[in-house]
Amino acid sequence: MELTVSIRKQLRSFELVADFAVQDEVFALLGASGCGKSMTLKCIAGIETPDSGRIVLNGRVLYDSELGIDLSPQQRHIGYLFQNYALFPNMTIKENIGFVASGPASERSAKVQENLERFGLKELADAYPHELSGGQQQRAAFARILAADSELLLLDEPFSALDGYLKWQLELELGDVLKSYHGTALLVSHDRGEVYRLAGKAAVIKQGRLEQVHTTKDLFKNPETLAATLLTGCKNISQAKQVAKQRIWAEDWALELAVAAGVPENIRYAGIRAHFLELRSQAGENTYPMEIVQIIEDVFSYLVMIRRQGTSAKPIRWELPKAVWEEYSSRKTELYVYIPPEKIILMQQ
Amino acid sequence: MEISPLIITLETAGAATVVTFFAGIGLALMVVRMNRFKGLADAIITLPMVLPPTVVGFFLLLLLGKRSSLGRFLLQWDISLVFTWKAAVIAAVVVSLPLMYRTARGAFEQLDPNIIHAARTLGVSEWRIFWHILVPNARAGILAGVVLSFTRALGEFGATIMFAGNIPGKTQTMSTAIYAAVQANDYELAFDWAMVIVVFSLVFVMLMNWWIAHTDKGAALWN
Numbered sequence: 334m335e336l337t338v339s340i341r342k343q344l345r346s347f348e349l350v351a352d353f354a355v356q357d358e359v360f361a362l363l364g365a366s367g368c369g370k371s372m373t374l375k376c377i378a379g380i381e382t383p384d385s386g387r388i389v390l391n392g393r394v395l396y397d398s399e400l401g402i403d404l405s406p407q408q409r410h411i412g413y414l415f416q417n418y419a420l421f422p423n424m425t426i427k428e429n430i431g432f433v434a435s436g437p438a439s440e441r442s443a444k445v446q447e448n449l450e451r452f453g454l455k456e457l458a459d460a461y462p463h464e465l466s467g468g469q470q471q472r473a474a475f476a477r478i479l480a481a482d483s484e485l486l487l488l489d490e491p492f493s494a495l496d497g498y499l500k501w502q503l504e505l506e507l508g509d510v511l512k513s514y515h516g517t518a519l520l521v522s523h524d525r526g527e528v529y530r531l532a533g534k535a536a537v538i539k540q541g542r543l544e545q546v547h548t549t550k551d552l553f554k555n556p557e558t559l560a561a562t563l564l565t566g567c568k569n570i571s572q573a574k575q576v577a578k579q580r581i582w583a584e585d586w587a588l589e590l591a592v593a594a595g596v597p598e599n600i601r602y603a604g605i606r607a608h609f610l611e612l613r614s615q616a617g618e619n620t621y622p623m624e625i626v627q628i629i630e631d632v633f634s635y636l637v638m639i640r641r642q643g644t645s646a647k648p649i650r651w652e653l654p655k656a657v658w659e660e661y662s663s664r665k666t667e668l669y670v671y672i673p674p675e676k677i678i679l680m681q682q
Numbered sequence: 683m684e685i686s687p688l689i690i691t692l693e694t695a696g697a698a699t700v701v702t703f704f705a706g707i708g709l710a711l712m713v714v715r716m717n718r719f720k721g722l723a724d725a726i727i728t729l730p731m732v733l734p735p736t737v738v739g740f741f742l743l744l745l746l747g748k749r750s751s752l753g754r755f756l757l758q759w760d761i762s763l764v765f766t767w768k769a770a771v772i773a774a775v776v777v778s779l780p781l782m783y784r785t786a787r788g789a790f791e792q793l794d795p796n797i798i799h800a801a802r803t804l805g806v807s808e809w810r811i812f813w814h815i816l817v818p819n820a821r822a823g824i825l826a827g828v829v830l831s832f833t834r835a836l837g838e839f840g841a842t843i844m845f846a847g848n849i850p851g852k853t854q855t856m857s858t859a860i861y862a863a864v865q866a867n868d869y870e871l872a873f874d875w876a877m878v879i880v881v882f883s884l885v886f887v888m889l890m891n892w893w894i895a896h897t898d899k900g901a902a903l904w905n
Contacts, residue, residue, distance in 0.1 A: 380799045406802035419800035423818040432814065433804035481804040 334517040336485060340376050340386035340396075344369060349383075349541040351376075359511065361520040361532035361549065363564050369541040370521040374487045377519070378413045379406035390485060412483030416490045418474040420462035426473045427458040433481040448476035451509075468499045475510050486510070486518040492527060504530065525566045529553060537561040559680050562604045567678060568650045573603035581679070587646040591619055593675035604678040607636070607652040612661055613669040620671040630655075639670060686851045687859040688878060694767065694842075694855060695835035698774035702831045705775070706782025707824065711816075713783075714790050724787075731780035738776055739844025746772070746845075769846035770853050774838045778831035785830060789823020790816065822894050829890035833883045 335356045342349040349369040353360070362370040375381040377388055377395070385398040390411070395404050420429050430448055434441040449455050452472040462470060471491070478486065491507070492500045504527070511518055522528050528535050529549055536546040539560035547555075556562040562570060571585035575596045582589050583603050590603070613620045626638040626648040635658040638648040651670065661668070713723050730738050746763050747753050756763065763769045793816065801811045817824065839857040846853040848862055856875045863872040 375799075378799075378803050380802065406799070407805045407807065409803070410805065411803055413800065413803040415796045415800055417794070417796060419794065419796035421797060421801070421815055421819075423815070433801075433806060435805065477804065483803070 334485065334515055335389075335391055336377070336517075336519070337387075337389045338373070338377060340373070340383035340388065342372065342376060342381070342383040344372065344541060347541040349373065349376075351538070351543040353536060353543060353546050355517065355519060355534075357515055357517050358533040359516065359518050359520055359531050360546075361522060361528040361535040362538050362543070363522060363525065363528050363535055363552075363561075364538035365523055365564065368538050370538050371489050373538070373543075374413065374489055374519060374521055377485075378411045378487060379404060379409045380413075410482065410484045411487060412478035412481065412485065413487045414471075414474055414478060414489060414491055416494060418462075418470040420470060420473055420477070422462055425459050425461055426454055426465070426476075429462070429473060430477050430480045433477055435482060444480045448480050451479075452476045466499075467495050468503055471495070471503055472506070479510070479513055486514045488518055488520045488522075490522055491520070493522070493524065507531065523564075525553075525564060537564050556604075556678060557680060558682050559602050562602070562678055562680055566606070567604045568607045570602055570604045571647065573600055573679070575600050579674075581677075585647040586649055587641045587644045588621060588672070590672055590677060591674045592677045592679065594679065596679060597681055599681050600679050601682060602680040604680065605649070605672055605676060606678075607650045608634075609673060609676040610649070610651045610653070611671040611673065612653065612657060613671045614666060615669055617669075617671070619674055620669050623668045623670045625668065639668070684850070687854050687856045687875065690767070690770070690851075690853065691836060691855040691857075694770045694774050695832055695838075697771045698778060698835040699828060699832045701771070701775045702778050702782045702835070703824075703828055706779055706827060706831065707786050707817075709779075709783045710786035710790055711812075714787060727783050728780045730776050731784075735777055735838070735840025735842075736844055739773060739841035742769075742773060742776065742841060742845040764845065765847040765849060765853060767846070767853060770842050770855065773841035773845045774835035777838055777841050778834040781834055782827040782831040785823050785827035786820065789820035789827075792823075793819055825894055826890060829886050833886050836882060836886075837879055 335354070337354040339352045340349070347369070349372055351373045362373060364370040372381060376383045379395065382403060383396065383398070386396070387394070387398070388396040390409070394400065394402050395409050396402060421432065424432060427445055427449065431441055431445045434444040436444070449458055452475060454469070454473055454476060457465060457469060457473070462473065465473065492503060495503060520528065520532055532549050534546055535549045535552050537544045537552070537556070537558065537560050544558055544561060552561060553565045556565050556567070559570065571583040573581045573583045575598055576582050576589065578595055579593070580589060580591055581596055581600065581603055616622065622642040623639040624642045626640055629636040634652050634654055637651045637653065637658065639651055640646045640648045709727055713720060713727070716723060743764065744750060745752060746756075748757065748762065748764060753763070763772065797815060797819070798811060801815055837857055838855070839861070842853070842855060843858050843861070848854050848858040854862065856879050860872045860875045863869070863875065
């Protein structure tokens with residue numbers, strides 16, 4: 334399975350620019366809402382038409398503005414899972430699946446039975462979509478996509494309409510669906526956890542611009558850009574500049590920090606994830622005395638807002654296990670916090 | 683009581699409704715899909731609903747009458763429309779079309795566009811989408827449009843009398859018969875026809891309401 338996309342499309346307030354290739358993997362587009370990520374999927378499926386560019390699936394040209402090729406959605410054979418599942422409301426689940434299955438009658442009914450069974454929908458075969466829960470509707474939508482023999486699976490915020498536990502269950506079930514596509518799918522999401530768990534590769538999309546493609550692990554470890562850092566869930570960002578080869582001045586935090594990697598001259602921001610800060614009892618490299626701005630008790634951890642002692646710097650969010658914080662609180666000693674140099678994210682843009 | 687006005691009215695309204703049904707749905711789909719000039723197209727199609735029917739009839743005369751170029755063109759094949767049964771149908775179509783168009787358009791616009799998109803990506807042809815998805819899911823609106831345009835055609839007067847005339851046994855409908863009866867001072871006959879129209883219209887609107895309430899699963903679907 335191979336998909337290459339290179340498209341441009343002028344949208345209301347920005348231009349969508351997306352260039353990427355996907356090969357036998359789950360590829361995720363991570364972005365805030367309204368950034369153009371769903372539009373990218375719609376262009377691939379043929380629901381929307383780009384202004385220019387080229388889309389090729391398994392050597393088949395789906396769209397090419399120069400050659401004047403623009404296949405209809407029907408000709409593209411791309412399965413699109415809509416956020417609201419878009420089941421046909423006037424048909425039962427069985428009819429929904431049968432309506433899109435191709436081939437002679439016997440083959441069609443075999444496909445219906447096979448997919449009803451595979452997704453545990455046999456008891457719901459004669460129910461209408463509005464009688465189903467969100468999770469059941471999603472299963473029915475998957476069953477319908479598989480019955481239509483599509484070559485590629487596009488997932489548009491597949492779990493955002495579902496609540497916690499159900500979401501988790503369906504995420505596990507998605508694994509089975511992906512096997513039918515040799516593990517290939519294009520996922521659009523604003524949920525970093527979802528992207529991290531499901532996708533092998535990912536790219537951040539901001540205001541229509543697709544940033545560089547990384548393996549998901551690399552993207553979260555070293556997001557490179559401000560947009561990527563924020564979208565991967567980093568809560569602490571400061572403006573920063575280089576002071577030495579491996580030292581930066583983090584302006585918002587009023588901290589001078591050693592970093593593990595070489596600092597590029599044109600560095601603009603530095604970031605540190607809330608759970609990478611460490612408690613210390615005395616000063617040292619990257620270790621500063623801190624004052625507490627606010628303490629918030631969360632379900633399994635404490636969120637402590639801290640800033641460098643004696644300054645009015647922007648508070649840094651620190652997330653730590655309850656036991657660690659409670660142990661510290663009982664000691665009533667001065668608070669020192671260590672920022673590990675290898676965990677500091679540097680951003681040039 | 684000569685019953686020909688009743689027969690002519692039912693035939694005219696029936697024929698007009700068949701035309702209106704297809705034309706109204708077609709125009710509704712066309713306008714829904716338009717990107718430019720949507721407002722203009724909508725206004726032109728809706729115009730006969732807000733213009734005085736006599737104006738509509740007058741324009742039909744101008745457009746299709748024997749003195750118009752189109753009228754002369756049709757005369758070459760011995761087709762003359764003015765003051766015929768066909769003219770009554772055309773008049774009824776033009777005045778009832780906006781009702782069908784507007785109700786159908788409203789019903790189409792309420793459909794979730796993702797349902798259509800999903801059908802397309804799943805390989806369903808545009809024709810099957812139309813008959814098996816668009817029409818069934820918009821059926822309440824389409825049904826309402828059919829009944830409204832049929833009852834409108836039943837009572838059509840102004841455009842009909844201008845364009846089709848009031849020829850007993852040929853183009854005289856119930857509403858033009860009432861006019862003729864009143865002019866002839868036959869109030870009894872006028873009253874009878876008036877009651878027939880009221881009863882017919884009432885029955886059709888009630889049928890529509892019953893039908894929509896009992897056959898439509900749609901109301902519950904849009905949750």
